[in-house]
Amino acid sequence: MVLQPSERHYGDWNHGRLGPWCSPTGSPAPLSCETGCGEGSWILVCRLLFPTQVSLLSMEEDIDTRKINNSFLRDHSYATEADIISTVEFNHTGELLATGDKGGRVVIFQREQESKNQVHRRGEYNVYSTFQSHEPEFDYLKSLEIEEKINKIRWLPQQNAAYFLLSTNDKTVKLWKVSERDKRPEGYNLKDEEGRLRDPATITTLRVPVLRPMDLMVEATPRRVFANAHTYHINSISVNSDYETYMSADDLRINLWNFEITNQSFNIVDIKPANMEELTEVITAAEFHPHHCNTFVYSSSKGTIRLCDMRASALCDRHTKFFEEPEDPSNRSFFSEIISSISDVKFSHSGRYIMTRDYLTVKVWDLNMENRPIETYQVHDYLRSKLCSLYENDCIFDKFECVWNGSDSVIMTGSYNNFFRMFDRNTKRDVTLEASRENSKPRAILKPRKVCVGGKRRKDEISVDSLDFSKKILHTAWHPSENIIAVAATNNLYIFQDKVN
């Protein structure tokens, strides 16, 4: 299925033109405190996906029509619930960036190609393909509407010219193929113009078709649909390093799939109690080890992480390792369990560490040490005194994600008020930055933000009471090898990059 291509395009509408950033050798630039978390070292490259802006675009804008002719625009000039970005993910080379939204759409951005006369444009991303991945459905047995919202996107490693990605909503995982076509075969004489086979008796000669160039088309086609395996809501999908299997995790179960088989999956974890009234814990996230195809982890609402080895048994109900930090009795409150619930778990690229995000902190665990994390970073500790209000308005249940940079030396996660945080693991420096239209002009260096914690509020500081809890950064992504980050703020996608010194 190819989505109806629109005649309208939107391409490079961003305003910034930046100097070259990447290291000349093209090797991953290590993030030091000067270049990574140092104050004022991040600049806005472009802001994407803001419908108001996009629809204001007219055809006389500088739009690169050569490369994009399969993107479409929503026909409205205001942001709706459906436009809220619900996931962001770079592919393995960083050339493509995929976003999913609450309306079930997937938008793929492609990095501006490097060319000799346009060196300054590196780091910019333009729309490459847009397609409707999931549609709202109705479960007639349960009399229940299934949202189209894209919960997660995961790219498969590229093996040929085409790109493959998995996208999932609450119930169904789909494998999409995204491929380019810039030539079409012409000159067949076995078929007529409408594609019908001609009567062989009328064909006296055989013409070899020739490939003729045409406008580049980017097609997204669903190749597999993995449905009907989850009773609860899917929160994670993860591609295995064997490239043949992947897993999907919901609140109570984890299933293992083969990419070629859609009608069955193996249930590898099931924590559903026989009596649901005894349920006290749910699975919140799960991920495969980046190199060991037999190993995966999953996190729980009780703040624990279980590492399972599929070689031990087919059903991984018993974990191999169990990571849990003893509770600090001095911090105990009625909200202890809620704030220790893990919202995201990510293996480091090296596979040595696991990062977990709970409500107030992000923690790094060494796979070889189960009794406590090796590092704990406070994301917004000033909210500790506001937990009751945050419980009351349900913000305490927000699911913040976390990401590693390419060299595992810096971690990033989101907060409220459109703030996001970076922690340099080596220097122990951290920075709070803001993704907002008002405060970031293209090319401008992002000003570090500070939240006032008690005492007198200094100039440029924001008091805790004036934070906007409706503006939350839940989803971010870090380029696999360079210092380029994508930050989703409601219906805006911001691309920032490290400023070249």
Add this chain to the structure above:
Amino acid sequence: MFARGLKRKCAEDEEAAPAYSLQRQSLLDMSLVKLQLCHMLVEPNLCRSVLIANTVRQIQEEMTQDGSWCVPVPQTAGRASRDRLVSTEILCRSAREGARPAHDPGDPASELQVVPAAQAPGAPPGGVWDGDGPRENRGSFHKSLDQIFETLESQSPGAVQELFSDVDGSYYDLDAVLTGMVGGAKSGQDGLEAFAATAAPSPSAGCKSDLGELDHVVEILVET
């Protein structure tokens, strides 16, 4: 010195204890309303529901220990399995049906072993709250639960607002009391002393507007 300290402690007992139990009660009420709203949905956010249910259990456990909740949950093991969370229904029924022996060894709740949040180092569990009339407390609990269910059953938005208007005054200090005892316990002070100190200022001006929002949500959900 000892006597002086002791005297001071006693004086604060009287002030802090009712404030705390009141706020704990508000938290419980709030959690029960949230749970009830979860149950109105065909497929609620399971993680959220479980966390709220665990919070209710925790409060209930603490109230059982300090005597302000004399009625333990009934046995649930024999109940037919349903695709539902541990629910307020159990809690409500037990509150309505009347007494069972406290600290039933077969009580599933006792397996949870939740240490009370308010328990300061050195303070005997429960002892602190002995001054509270458990009977009176249970009465108010009865009242609030009944209220919740009446209003939710009658599905009248006005009634829900009424219900909240009854509780909201006590929300103001909740943040300070329920989360602010950290500092006190750390510094090695008497738990209650710190407790009373943190309870005194009432921050979180946002509470009131948040509450309005919740009202609104309740209204919407009740009407549908």
